Amino acid sequence: MSELKTTALSDVVSITYITKENAEFRKEGDFLSLRVDLPVGNGLDGEPTGGEKYYERIYLHRSFPYEHPYEYISVLDRDSAEIGIIADVAEFDEETAKMLRHELDRKYFAPVITKILSVKERYGYSYWDVITDDGRRLSFTVRDTFRSIIKVTQEHIFLTDNDSNRYEIKDTEALDRKSFKRIELYL
Amino acid sequence: MSERAELTTRLCRINQSIKPDDVVVAFGFDLCPDENSPVDGFVAVTSTHVYVYEDDRLAADFDQDKISEYIFTNGVGCVFAECVYDGEHMLLCRATMEHRDLISSVIWQLNRRRERGTYSYAYENEIDVTCPKCGIRYPSGSHVCPHCTAKTGYFKRIWEIARPYKFFIFLSIGLYFISAIVQLLPAYLNKLLIDNYIKVDGAYELSQTSEFIIGFIGVIVSLLGVNILTRAIGVVRGLTLIEAGTRMMVALRGMVFDKIQRLSVSKISKRTAGELMNRVTDDTNQLQNFITNDIGSALEQILIFLAVSVILFAYDWRLAFLILLPAPIVMIANRLFHTYMRRVFHRQWVMNSRANTILHDIFSGIRVVKAYGSEHREMERYDKATRDECNAQITAETFFAKFSPLMSFLMGIGEFFLLYYSGAKILSHEMTLGDMQLFTTYVSIIYGPLRWLSNFPRRYERTMTSVVKIFDIIDEDVDVDDKADAVELDIKGNIEFTDVSFGYDSGNNVLHNINLTVSPGDFVGIVGRSGVGKSTLINLVMRLYDVDDGSIKIDGVDIRDISQSSLRSQIGVVLQETFLFSGTVYENIAYAKPSATRDEVLAAAKLAGAHSFIMKMPDAYNTRVGERGHTLSGGERQRIAIARALLHDPRILILDEATASLDTETEKQIQDALQTLSKNRTTLAIAHRLSTLRNATKLIVLDKGTVAEVGTHDELMRRRGIYYGLVMAQRQMSRMSS
Numbered sequence: 001m002s003e004l005k006t007t008a009l010s011d012v013v014s015i016t017y018i019t020k021e022n023a024e025f026r027k028e029g030d031f032l033s034l035r036v037d038l039p040v041g042n043g044l045d046g047e048p049t050g051g052e053k054y055y056e057r058i059y060l061h062r063s064f065p066y067e068h069p070y071e072y073i074s075v076l077d078r079d080s081a082e083i084g085i086i087a088d089v090a091e092f093d094e095e096t097a098k099m100l101r102h103e104l105d106r107k108y109f110a111p112v113i114t115k116i117l118s119v120k121e122r123y124g125y126s127y128w129d130v131i132t133d134d135g136r137r138l139s140f141t142v143r144d145t146f147r148s149i150i151k152v153t154q155e156h157i158f159l160t161d162n163d164s165n166r167y168e169i170k171d172t173e174a175l176d177r178k179s180f181k182r183i184e185l186y187l
Numbered sequence: 188m189s190e191r192a193e194l195t196t197r198l199c200r201i202n203q204s205i206k207p208d209d210v211v212v213a214f215g216f217d218l219c220p221d222e223n224s225p226v227d228g229f230v231a232v233t234s235t236h237v238y239v240y241e242d243d244r245l246a247a248d249f250d251q252d253k254i255s256e257y258i259f260t261n262g263v264g265c266v267f268a269e270c271v272y273d274g275e276h277m278l279l280c281r282a283t284m285e286h287r288d289l290i291s292s293v294i295w296q297l298n299r300r301r302e303r304g305t306y307s308y309a310y311e312n313e314i315d316v317t318c319p320k321c322g323i324r325y326p327s328g329s330h331v332c333p334h335c336t337a338k339t340g341y342f343k344r345i346w347e348i349a350r351p352y353k354f355f356i357f358l359s360i361g362l363y364f365i366s367a368i369v370q371l372l373p374a375y376l377n378k379l380l381i382d383n384y385i386k387v388d389g390a391y392e393l394s395q396t397s398e399f400i401i402g403f404i405g406v407i408v409s410l411l412g413v414n415i416l417t418r419a420i421g422v423v424r425g426l427t428l429i430e431a432g433t434r435m436m437v438a439l440r441g442m443v444f445d446k447i448q449r450l451s452v453s454k455i456s457k458r459t460a461g462e463l464m465n466r467v468t469d470d471t472n473q474l475q476n477f478i479t480n481d482i483g484s485a486l487e488q489i490l491i492f493l494a495v496s497v498i499l500f501a502y503d504w505r506l507a508f509l510i511l512l513p514a515p516i517v518m519i520a521n522r523l524f525h526t527y528m529r530r531v532f533h534r535q536w537v538m539n540s541r542a543n544t545i546l547h548d549i550f551s552g553i554r555v556v557k558a559y560g561s562e563h564r565e566m567e568r569y570d571k572a573t574r575d576e577c578n579a580q581i582t583a584e585t586f587f588a589k590f591s592p593l594m595s596f597l598m599g600i601g602e603f604f605l606l607y608y609s610g611a612k613i614l615s616h617e618m619t620l621g622d623m624q625l626f627t628t629y630v631s632i633i634y635g636p637l638r639w640l641s642n643f644p645r646r647y648e649r650t651m652t653s654v655v656k657i658f659d660i661i662d663e664d665v666d667v668d669d670k671a672d673a674v675e676l677d678i679k680g681n682i683e684f685t686d687v688s689f690g691y692d693s694g695n696n697v698l699h700n701i702n703l704t705v706s707p708g709d710f711v712g713i714v715g716r717s718g719v720g721k722s723t724l725i726n727l728v729m730r731l732y733d734v735d736d737g738s739i740k741i742d743g744v745d746i747r748d749i750s751q752s753s754l755r756s757q758i759g760v761v762l763q764e765t766f767l768f769s770g771t772v773y774e775n776i777a778y779a780k781p782s783a784t785r786d787e788v789l790a791a792a793k794l795a796g797a798h799s800f801i802m803k804m805p806d807a808y809n810t811r812v813g814e815r816g817h818t819l820s821g822g823e824r825q826r827i828a829i830a831r832a833l834l835h836d837p838r839i840l841i842l843d844e845a846t847a848s849l850d851t852e853t854e855k856q857i858q859d860a861l862q863t864l865s866k867n868r869t870t871l872a873i874a875h876r877l878s879t880l881r882n883a884t885k886l887i888v889l890d891k892g893t894v895a896e897v898g899t900h901d902e903l904m905r906r907r908g909i910y911y912g913l914v915m916a917q918r919q920m921s922r923m924s925s
Contacts, residue, residue, distance in 0.1 A: 029275030030220070057276045065263065079891055102221070106281070109223055109265035123648075123655035134224060146537065163284040166264035185530055 016084035018075055020092045025099060032103055034058045060103050066152040110166035116179040145186055190215060198231045201243055209233040211306055214293050216282035218265055230280050239279055259294040268294055341654050349478050355431030362424040363487035371494055372413045374628035380406050382621030432479040439471040446660055451667035452731040466660055470653035477650040485643055488636035495633045506608055510601040510630050514637055517597050521641040524594055531583040538576035545572050598634045605630050667733050673750040678757045678838040679742050680707035680869035686737035689727060697723045698892045710870045712880030715889035721873045725841050729758055759837030763844035765828040769813035772801055775827055779835035787834060795830035796856045822849045829857060840865060842872040846879060877914055
C-alpha cells in the first residue's frame with residue numbers, strides 16, 4: 001500500500017516574511033518607507049502579488065502586543081493591506097531595528113504605573129490617581145473597572161480608561177503594599 | 188474661552204507678526220513626537236502656514252502650499268496628526284486619546300478646506316468636553332458629569348420621576364412614621380402592666396376592686412390593639428408599596444426602554460445586550476426599591492432612634508449615656524466590618540461569575556469541545572475556576588463566621604451595663620421592675636436603627652450607581668433623530684448620494700465622497716471585496732447612521748428630513764444573518780405587517796419558497812421558532828426573512844447577501860421570486876456570488892471606500908477593471924471546484 005501524503009497547512013498558504021534580505025526600511029520624512037522584493041504569486045482573489053515594490057509610508061502593527069512587542073510585526077500599506085510580517089525586529093541590522101522599535105514605541109503608548117495614590121469607586125466609575133515611571137502624577141477615570149483590566153499574566157496588567165488611554169502595571173507584586181491593596185480587589 | 192481662542196492668543200503673543208484673524212484653527216497636543224514624554228504643545232494653522240509649537244518653542248513650520256493632504260492616524264493609546272509635505276509624510280503632532288475626537292475633526296475639516304475652501308467649526312460643540320466643575324472628562328456621548336451631578340442634580344431628577352406617585356410615596360412614608368411610634372408603645376404598656384398591676388404592693392387586695400380589673404384589662408386590650416394596629420399598618424403599607432412600586436417600575440422601565448429604542452445603532456452597539464437588559468430591569472428595580480422602601484425605612488429608623496434616645500435621656504440621663512456609650516464604636520466597627528465583607532464577597536462573586544462564564548462557554552460550544560476531544564482540558568479549566576471560587580468563599584465565610592458573633596456581642600453590650608445599673612437601682616428601690624423591663628426593651632430596639640443606618644450609605648451608593656447608569660442612557664444624545672418638521676414621504680424610489688463620507692469611528696472613514704444615482708425601479712448590485720463598505724452604504728440608506736458629510740436624498744428629499752418611521756416603513760430588508768423572534772412562523776412573517784391577512788402571509792411565504800417546508804412541519808404556520816422553539820436551518824430562516832420582506836411590500840428593497848447561505852437550487856428559486864418582486868421597485872443588492880447579480884440593471888463597484896466603477900455587467904466586463912478581475916477569479920474558482 002502506498003503511503004498517503006497529506007497536505008500541510010504550509011503547502012497551501014505561507015506567511016510572507018519581511019527580512020533583512022528582501023527589505024530595506026528607510027526614514028522618509030518623519031515615517032518609514034519600505035523597498036521590498038517579495039516572491040511573485042497570487043493572492044486569495046487571484047490578484048498578482050509580490051515583486052519589487054516601494055511604499056513611501058508603511059504602518060507597523062503588533063500581532064501579539066502584550067506578549068511579543070517586537071516580534072510578529074505586521075507591515076501594512078496605507079490601505080491597511082498587509083505587505084508582510086517581520087518575525088523579529090532584532091533580526092535586522094542595529095540601525096533598522098532601532099528605527100522599527102522607535103516606530104512601534106511611538107505608536108503604542110501606555111504610561112507605566114509605579115505607584116497608586118488612590119482609587120475611588122463611585123457610582124460605577126473608578127477615579128484613579130497614580131504616579132508613573134517618569135515621576136508624573138496622572139489622574140484618570142475608568143468605567144466598568146473589572147472589564148477595563150487586561151491581564152497579560154496574573155501580575156502584568158493593562159488598564160484602559162474612559163478615553164481609551166492605556167496604562168501598564170508591569171508587576172503588581174512589585175508595587176508597594178499600599179498601592180497593591182488599592183487594586184487588589186480588581187485582580 | 189474656547190481652546191481655539193486661547194491658543195490663538197498664545198500664538199499671537201509668541202509670534203507677533205501673526206494676527207488673530209489669520210488663524211484658521213489651533214489645537215493642543217500633549218505628547219512628544221519622538222519619545223513617550225509629555226509636552227505642552229499646539230498646532231496652529233493660518234491661511235499660509237502650519238506652525239507646530241512645543242513648550243512655546245517653534246518646532247516646525249510648514250508652508251500651506253506644499254501640503255497636499257492631512258492625515259489622521261490612530262495609534263494604540265495615542266493619535267497622530269500628519270501631513271504630506273512636498274511628497275513626504277511629516278508628523279504634525281502626537282497626542283493622548285482625549286484629543287482624538289478634536290484632532291480627527293480638525294484634520295477632516297482641513298482636508299475639506301484644501302479641497303473646497305470651507306472650514307466649519309460645528310464639531311466644536313459636539314466634541315466631548317471636560318466638566319467645568321471637576322475637570323474630569325464626560326463619558327463619551329454624554330454631557331453629564333457622573334462625578335459632580337450626583338447629589339443635587341440626580342435627586343431633583345429622581346423626584347421628577349417619582350412625582351406622579353407622590354401620594355403613594357408620602358402615604359408610605361407617613362405609615363413608616365406611625366409604625367415607628369407604634370413600635371415603642373408595647374414596651375411602655377408592659378411597664379404599666381408590671382408596675383401597676385403585677386408587681387404592685389398589695390396586689391391581691393387591689394385586684395378585688397373593679398377599678399383595678401378595668402385598668403388591668405384595659406392595658407391588656409391596649410397591647411392587643413397595638414398589635415392589631417401594627418399588623419394593619421403593615422398591610423396598608425405593603426399595599427401602598429406594591430401600588431407605588433409597580434407603577435413607578437413600569438414608568439421607569441418604559442422610560443429607559445423607550446430611550447434605548449430611540450438611540451442609533453452605533454450607540455446601541457457600543458453596549459452588550461446583557462448590559463442593556465441590566466439597565467432596563469436591575470437598575471430600575473434598584474432605584475424603585477430605594478424610593479419606595481429605603482427612604483421610608485431610613486426615616487422610620489431615624490425616628491425610632493431619636494424617640495428612644497429622648498425617652499431614655501429624659502428618664503435617666505446617666506443610664507442613657509451608659510447604653511449609648513458603645514454606639515459610636517459599634518457603628519464604626521459595623522462600617523469596617525461591612526466594607527471588608529463587601530470586598531471579600533465581591534471577590535467571591537467575581538470568582539463565581541468567572542466559573543459560570545466558563546460553564547456557559549463549554550455548554551454553548553459543547554459540539555466544538557467534543558469534536559476536538561478537549562473534554563478533559565475543559566474539565567480542568569472549570570475545576571480550577573470552581574476551586575478558586577471555593578477558596579474565595581471559604582475566606583469570606585470564615586471571616587463572617589468569626590466576626591459576625593463579635594458584632595452581635597458589641598451590639599448587645601449595652602444590655603450588660605443596663606442589667607448591672609438597673610439591678611443595683613432596683614435593690615436600692617430607686618427603680619421599679621417595670622422601668623427595667625422598659626429599658627431592656629428599648630436597649631434592644633436602639634441598636635437596630637444604628638445597625639441599619641450604618642449600612643445605609645452602602646444601599647445609597649448602590650442605588651446611585653444604578654441611577655447614574657440609568658441617566659447615562661437617558662442623557663445620551665440621540666444622534667439620529669427626527670427633525671421637528673420631518674415629512675412623511677410617499678417614496679417612489681429615486682436614491683441620490685452626493686459627496687457622501689462616513690466612518691464608524693472618528694478618523695477612520697469607511698466611505699469617502701460617494702456620488703451615485705439610482706432611478707426608481709433599478710436593480711442595483713453593489714460589489715466589492717469584504718470590508719470595502721457595501722453594508723455601510725445600505726445602512727446609510729436605511730438611516731441606521733447619519734452621514735458625516737454630503738447628503739443622501741430619496742426622491743429629492745434629504746433622508747434626514749424624512750420621518751424615520753415613514754422612511755423605514757417603505758424599505759424592506761433581508762440580511763445575511765436572519766433574526767427570528769420567539770413566536771410562531773406566522774407571527775415572524777407577519778412582523779413586517781401586523782395587519783396582513785392570512786392570504787397575504789401565505790402568498791408571501793409561497794413566493795419566498797417557504798411555504799413548502801413550513802407545511803412539512805407538524806404545526807405548520809403555528810410552529811414556534813426563535814430562542815426556545817423549533818430549530819430551522821439557515822436556508823429556512825432566510826426564506827422566512829424573505830417572506831417577511833415580501834409581505835412588507837416596500838418601495839425600496841435591500842438585500843444584503845440575502846441568498847448567500849442557500850444552495851444553488853434554492854437560490855435560483857428565490858432569485859426568481861425576487862426578480863418578480865423587484866419589478867417596479869428600487870432594489871439594492873449586495874452579493875459576493877456575482878452570478879446572483881446577473882439581472883442587475885446597474886452595478887456599483889466599491890473599492891477603498893469609493894465608487895470605483897459603475898455600469899452594466901457587459902460594460903464593466905469590457906472595461907477589464909476591478910469587476911472583471913472579480914468575475915474572472917470567481918469563474919476560475921467555480922471551474923476548480925467543479
